[in-house]
Amino acid sequence: MLNSFPQLLVIYNELEIAHNQQEQQECLHSVTQSELNDVRVLNKQGDFVDLQGTACPAPSGEQLAQLVTTYLLNEGQCCLGKIKTLSTTQAFDLLGL
Numbered sequence: 001m002l003n004s005f006p007q008l009l010v011i012y013n014e015l016e017i018a019h020n021q022q023e024q025q026e027c028l029h030s031v032t033q034s035e036l037n038d039v040r041v042l043n044k045q046g047d048f049v050d051l052q053g054t055a056c057p058a059p060s061g062e063q064l065a066q067l068v069t070t071y072l073l074n075e076g077q078c079c080l081g082k083i084k085t086l087s088t089t090q091a092f093d094l095l096g097l
Helices: 021-028 032-037 061-074 088-094
Strands: 008-010 012-020 040-042 048-050
Touching: 012 021, 012 040, 012 061, 061 088
Parallel strands: none
Antiparallel strands: 008 012, 008 040, 040 048
């Protein structure tokens, strides 16, 4: 799972995208050792795990929508107000992954 890309990484309750192992490491570069335990990874198959590969409770559709829309707003996208809930597939599609 941790080698399945692309990945959505939830770091500090914000979304980062990693297309490969190098990008994953770049996303994690500034995360302190103690905070690495809080990082979660979501792949296209809907697997949601911590960095040790242990399954975690998946975010709700509403939580995923909030993460994705916040990410897109930060990237300059607009007109995202109607998005209230997303499935994993919809999230990856909306992000163009």
